[in-house]
Amino acid sequence: MSLSATELTAVVAELQPLVGGTVQKIWVPSPRTAILELRVPGATHALLLGAEPDETRLHLATQRPASPATPLHLQNLLRAHLLPARLTALGQIPGERIARLEFDTPTGKRALVAELTGRHGNLILLGADDAVMGVAVPSASTTRPVLPGHAYVPPPPREAADERQRFAGGAGPFPISAAIEARYGPLARERALAERRRDALRGVAAARKRIDTALQRIQGDRARAKAAESLRRWADLLAPLASRVPRGASSIRATSYTEEGVEEVDVPLRPELSGRENVERYYKEYRRMRAAEARIDARDSELRGRGERLAALATRLAAADNESEIDELAREAAAAGGGARIQRRGAKDESPRPPYRTFVSASGRSIWVGRGARENDSLTFRVAKGNDLWLHARGVPGAHVVVPAAKGAAPDEPTLLDACALAAHFSGAKGEAVAEIAQTLVRYVRKPKGSAPGAVLYTQDRSIPYRHGDDRIARLLAQEPG
Numbered sequence: 001m002s003l004s005a006t007e008l009t010a011v012v013a014e015l016q017p018l019v020g021g022t023v024q025k026i027w028v029p030s031p032r033t034a035i036l037e038l039r040v041p042g043a044t045h046a047l048l049l050g051a052e053p054d055e056t057r058l059h060l061a062t063q064r065p066a067s068p069a070t071p072l073h074l075q076n077l078l079r080a081h082l083l084p085a086r087l088t089a090l091g092q093i094p095g096e097r098i099a100r101l102e103f104d105t106p107t108g109k110r111a112l113v114a115e116l117t118g119r120h121g122n123l124i125l126l127g128a129d130d131a132v133m134g135v136a137v138p139s140a141s142t143t144r145p146v147l148p149g150h151a152y153v154p155p156p157p158r159e160a161a162d163e164r165q166r167f168a169g170g171a172g173p174f175p176i177s178a179a180i181e182a183r184y185g186p187l188a189r190e191r192a193l194a195e196r197r198r199d200a201l202r203g204v205a206a207a208r209k210r211i212d213t214a215l216q217r218i219q220g221d222r223a224r225a226k227a228a229e230s231l232r233r234w235a236d237l238l239a240p241l242a243s244r245v246p247r248g249a250s251s252i253r254a255t256s257y258t259e260e261g262v263e264e265v266d267v268p269l270r271p272e273l274s275g276r277e278n279v280e281r282y283y284k285e286y287r288r289m290r291a292a293e294a295r296i297d298a299r300d301s302e303l304r305g306r307g308e309r310l311a312a313l314a315t316r317l318a319a320a321d322n323e324s325e326i327d328e329l330a331r332e333a334a335a336a337g338g339g340a341r342i343q344r345r346g347a348k349d350e351s352p353r354p355p356y357r358t359f360v361s362a363s364g365r366s367i368w369v370g371r372g373a374r375e376n377d378s379l380t381f382r383v384a385k386g387n388d389l390w391l392h393a394r395g396v397p398g399a400h401v402v403v404p405a406a407k408g409a410a411p412d413e414p415t416l417l418d419a420c421a422l423a424a425h426f427s428g429a430k431g432e433a434v435a436e437i438a439q440t441l442v443r444y445v446r447k448p449k450g451s452a453p454g455a456v457l458y459t460q461d462r463s464i465p466y467r468h469g470d471d472r473i474a475r476l477l478a479q480e481p482g
Helices: 005-014 073-082 175-225 228-244 275-319 323-337 373-383 413-425 470-477
Strands: 022-030 033-040 043-050 057-060 085-092 098-105 108-115 122-126 132-135 251-258 261-268 356-360 366-370 389-393 401-403 434-441 462-467
Touching: 005 057, 005 085, 005 175, 022 073, 033 073, 043 175, 057 175, 073 098, 073 108, 073 122, 073 132, 175 275, 175 323, 228 251, 228 261, 228 275, 275 323, 323 373, 356 373, 366 373, 366 413, 373 401, 389 413, 401 413, 413 434, 413 462, 413 470
Parallel strands: none
Antiparallel strands: 022 033, 022 085, 033 043, 043 057, 085 098, 098 108, 108 122, 122 132, 251 261, 356 366, 366 401, 389 401, 389 434, 434 462
């Protein structure tokens, strides 16, 4: 659902204190959403204009969504023309779901029109004489061209309708804006999560398709490898006759004695080779194909194992409910599928990040949580010390959790419970009412030779039945950056 014209009128009136403010920063987290950081005397506000389909809105934002790794076209456009700028007017086309922001800039007047019209919402930057300078997304209209260089023409007026007003009352200087954010913020977050899940699942599907194609090729290789026995048989039949093979012969008849009886067999020959050279060639090809058959079996087993891991990751991705988890699962899927590393949206690939997330317990102790299968190994065997506490959800795949030792002091109960909560949340036991958490010291954890990333064995452990608590995990997850 989108803001009604009546609701837009109310929030535009409430946001008038922003007029006169200076645009300091601009972010575009999604194709039709822009956030302008405005500085007014004594305060800084983030004004969000969202024209995403069926999620059109205008309000102050207390949380900024993560930006994509590659800046979107709209961000480049707005930064080029509105940094710096001063907001001189914030208004609305009367009775319409269209807001207009006007600016003074060093190069002249500019306007940003937010058409908050449901599925066809858009953000349009205007220059002198209201000429279109650029749009968030190309307009689909065939009757009203919205193109650079053309004069801006608003959509046709709507028929009068009863307008709802869902956002009224409340406390604070901008109560209507706060109510709109409370309503649409979770919807926008869920949409962003759904898009991220779809992107990740498409990557998993592509990886599984590559594996299926490779398995089909392997079947062809296997069929060819089965010809190895024919090569050995021809070599055995040819060996006694090698000295009698005439130069230039393309075949020779040999007698084969089998359980079914005597059989005459024509053994193919390479005419340019002698009889002995043909025997050696057959034996060499036989050994090569037998070795290939062993490699084929190993490759087949590896590919099937990767396919199973991808299927499990797809299941976990479908249930993932935060950006970090989706991104980590996507990275694991890329590794399992043999594809390129997937970079998290909004991440700058500047310096290697640690292989773990850091959380702080209710009593102030650090808790480290492995970011993925390979990162689990790095955390446990390269970062953690022998006396650090190590936790893992028993019997299910999940993150390695480490509580660094503090001058020999064992973790207090709040820290232990927080660590158990994180071990359960970042595992296949997520969402279960009670999860069994294994606890031991890092020095009792070992990595079996040849085991998959993240797979370990541990001893000297004890089990902790952890009962899920919404408040505890919500407090911990709130520490992660957006």
